[in-house]
Amino acid sequence: MGQPSVSVILVNWNGRNDTLECLHSLAKVSYAPMHIIMVDNASADDSVDAVKREFPSVEVIPNETNLRFAGGNNIGIKRALERGSDYILLLNNDTTVDAEFLTKLVKAADADPGIGMVGAKIYYYDDPKRIWFAGGRIEWWKGWISHIGLREEDRGQYDTARAVDYITGCCLLVKRPVIEKIGNLDEQFFMYGEDVDWCLRVCKAGFRLVYEPKAKIWHKLSVSAGGHFSWYKNWNKLKSTLRLAARYANPFQWIVIPFLLPLRALWEAAGLLRGSTKE
Numbered sequence: 001m002g003q004p005s006v007s008v009i010l011v012n013w014n015g016r017n018d019t020l021e022c023l024h025s026l027a028k029v030s031y032a033p034m035h036i037i038m039v040d041n042a043s044a045d046d047s048v049d050a051v052k053r054e055f056p057s058v059e060v061i062p063n064e065t066n067l068r069f070a071g072g073n074n075i076g077i078k079r080a081l082e083r084g085s086d087y088i089l090l091l092n093n094d095t096t097v098d099a100e101f102l103t104k105l106v107k108a109a110d111a112d113p114g115i116g117m118v119g120a121k122i123y124y125y126d127d128p129k130r131i132w133f134a135g136g137r138i139e140w141w142k143g144w145i146s147h148i149g150l151r152e153e154d155r156g157q158y159d160t161a162r163a164v165d166y167i168t169g170c171c172l173l174v175k176r177p178v179i180e181k182i183g184n185l186d187e188q189f190f191m192y193g194e195d196v197d198w199c200l201r202v203c204k205a206g207f208r209l210v211y212e213p214k215a216k217i218w219h220k221l222s223v224s225a226g227g228h229f230s231w232y233k234n235w236n237k238l239k240s241t242l243r244l245a246a247r248y249a250n251p252f253q254w255i256v257i258p259f260l261l262p263l264r265a266l267w268e269a270a271g272l273l274r275g276s277t278k279e
Helices: 016-026 047-054 068-083 101-110 176-182 194-204 231-248 257-274
Strands: 006-012 034-041 059-063 087-091 095-097 115-124 127-133 136-139 144-147 171-175 208-219
Touching (some): 006 068, 006 101, 016 034, 016 095, 034 047, 047 059, 087 101, 101 115, 101 208, 127 208, 136 194, 194 208
Parallel strands (some): 006 034, 006 087, 034 059
Antiparallel strands (some): 087 171, 095 208, 115 127, 115 171, 136 144
């Protein structure tokens, strides 16, 4: 019996060069069978033509409007399910990947039927030994949703696979039966939070989320949102966190969330002014 089939979904919006670099790294991936779907959110550059020209095996789905992260990925997920894929991988187009990353993700997911999603260890593209994501943590008592290991140099401190509270949509492998049970990403989230919501719905359905450190990728960080110093990005993160808290935090936690969440937002804003925040 062969390996499970995987559809890799990239959502592109005016990201021609980033998407091509990502595809070049995916071309070196050892895993098979792998099918790549690029969903283009009405780009004004020549992304669609460039991908078709350089990577004719990539399936390109052009949208007439920008459906953003959730809507674009949902288009790709629908197509992947139509193809009969066993796994769907959401992957940011502003990433590059290790040649063995998909093999490691699938192996981790296949190890236990109770695992619904698996995520990779993610590094900064421009600082390739510094961690951006080593699992996700949710602390509703603080109103915080945060990355484990953020900005830490990798010294092997996060080299153990483990269950986590959420997995970033930057690189998220999900099993077909999980999607069939819980549905797609919630398009009510304008920007950010849709991946966390998806993960929490997976947990409510009885599945576990696992971080697999042997799977490694590198991320350029929020290119489509204006970079990691973007006020636009951080304002939308705050709104999405409030939406998530309204949906999942309990009444007792809401006693402190209105106080601590704004403090967190101010702390991040101060980081922007210092030029030190890289989320």
